[in-house]
Amino acid sequence: AQKVTQAQTEISVVEKEDVTLDCVYETRDTTYYLFWYKQPPSGELVFLIRRNSFDEQNEISGRYSWNFQKSTSSFNFTITASQVVDSAVYFCALSEVNTGGFKTIFGAGTRLFVKA
Amino acid sequence: DGGITQSPKYLFRKEGQNVTLSCEQNLNHDAMYWYRQDPGQGLRLIYYSQIVNDFQKGDIAEGYSVSREKKESFPLTVTSAQKNPTAFYLCASSPRGRETQYFGPGTRLLVL
Numbered sequence: 073a074q075k076v077t078q079a080q081t082e083i084s085v086v087e088k089e090d091v092t093l094d095c096v097y098e099t100r101d102t103t104y105y106l107f108w109y110k111q112p113p114s115g116e117l118v119f120l121i122r123r124n125s126f127d128e129q130n131e132i133s134g135r136y137s138w139n140f141q142k143s144t145s146s147f148n149f150t151i152t153a154s155q156v157v158d159s160a161v162y163f164c165a166l167s168e169v170n171t172g173g174f175k176t177i178f179g180a181g182t183r184l185f186v187k188a
Numbered sequence: 189d190g191g192i193t194q195s196p197k198y199l200f201r202k203e204g205q206n207v208t209l210s211c212e213q214n215l216n217h218d219a220m221y222w223y224r225q226d227p228g229q230g231l232r233l234i235y236y237s238q239i240v241n242d243f244q245k246g247d248i249a250e251g252y253s254v255s256r257e258k259k260e261s262f263p264l265t266v267t268s269a270q271k272n273p274t275a276f277y278l279c280a281s282s283p284r285g286r287e288t289q290y291f292g293p294g295t296r297l298l299v300l
Contacts, residue, residue, distance in 0.1 A: 081228075105287045115276060117231075117291040163230060167287040173219055173238045174287040178230035 074099050076166050078179035085154050086187050093149045093182045095164030101125075105174075106140065106147045107165040111181070117163065123147065154186045190215045192292035194279050199297045201266065201273060209264045209295045211279035218284035220262035224248060225276040225294075234277075237262055238284070266297060274299050 075098040085091045097106065108120040121131065123140050131138045135152045151158055161183045167176040192213045201207045211220065219238050223231040233246030237256040251270025256262055262281075266273045276296050280289040 076230075107288070109291075115278075115294040115296075117278065117280075119288060119290060122288050169287075173236070173285075174282070176233075176287070176289060180228070180230045 074166060074168060074175070074177050076164055076177055076179035078164055078182050080182045081180070082183045082185065084185040084187065087156060088153050090150060090152050091154050091184065091186075093151075093162050093164075093184070095147045095149065095179060097145050097147065097164070097166045099145075099166060099168060101168045103169065105167040107163075107167065107176075108138065108147075108149050109163045109165065109178075111161040111163065113160070120149075151184075154184075156186050156188050159184055159186045192279060192281055192290060194277075194292040194295050196295060197293070199295055200300050201297060202300050204268045206265055206267050207297070209266070209277055209279075209297070211262045211264065211292060212260055213262075213279075213281045213292075214260060215281055215290065216259070216283075217281035217290075218259070219282045219289075220256070221280040221282075221289060222246075222252075222254065222262070222264045223278045223280065225278060231278060234264065273297055 077096045104125045106123045109117040111117050128140050137150045139148045161181045163181045164179045167174045195210045221236040222234040225231050232248050234252050235254040237243035243254050243256050253265045278294045279292040282289045
């Protein structure tokens with residue numbers, strides 16, 4: 073069965089600290105996609121990154137980095153030198169191909185508070 | 189600018205009333221989706237459409253209805269059969285055959 077678990081409900085850090093958001097997924101498919109989205113207080117989900125199941129290379133984009141490990145079914149997200157503007161809810165998501173196209177399920181989200 | 193618009197931003201529903209949430213996109217995306225988000229929870233899929241005049245139920249379709257008469261538009265009606273409609277509703281779209289979804293700003297529905 074398809075499942076995404078974000079065990080951390082809330083994380084609170086002080087500005088400039090590094091923080092890692094955990095994501096563990098379950099799937100029977102060999103081809104799938106993993107995502108991270110950011111939901112700021114305004115509510116709109118902002119796409120951050122997509123990874124396909126065949127690409128285990130870690131990625132860095134500015135202060136953001138992602139660690140994809142198929143062996144542990146994890147796709148963790150690290151923010152380096154956090155800033156107040158990083159305060160948001162972050163969602164991890166898993167997408168598989170089905171007969172109707174792509175089916176995407178979302179984790180419950182991790183709320184990040186970055187204090188000045 | 190290309191994007192997804194949802195209106196209204198806030199919507200109030202009286203008991204027994206049907207209300208319709210608007211979702212429009214000018215990204216030329218084939219697929220469109222409706223999600224429901226409850227406080228402290230992730231997103232749950234209500235309905236999705238891969239092509240005009242076709243749509244499928246998601247995980248929580250009961251009490252909702254949709255139409256897809258135009259590629260750009262995918263309105264969601266919350267019917268009186270939906271007993272607990274208070275939630276944040278998000279619309280998304282994606283290109284055909286592509287898995288990445290892009291989201292609108294959302295509509296918050298409240299029951300009076």
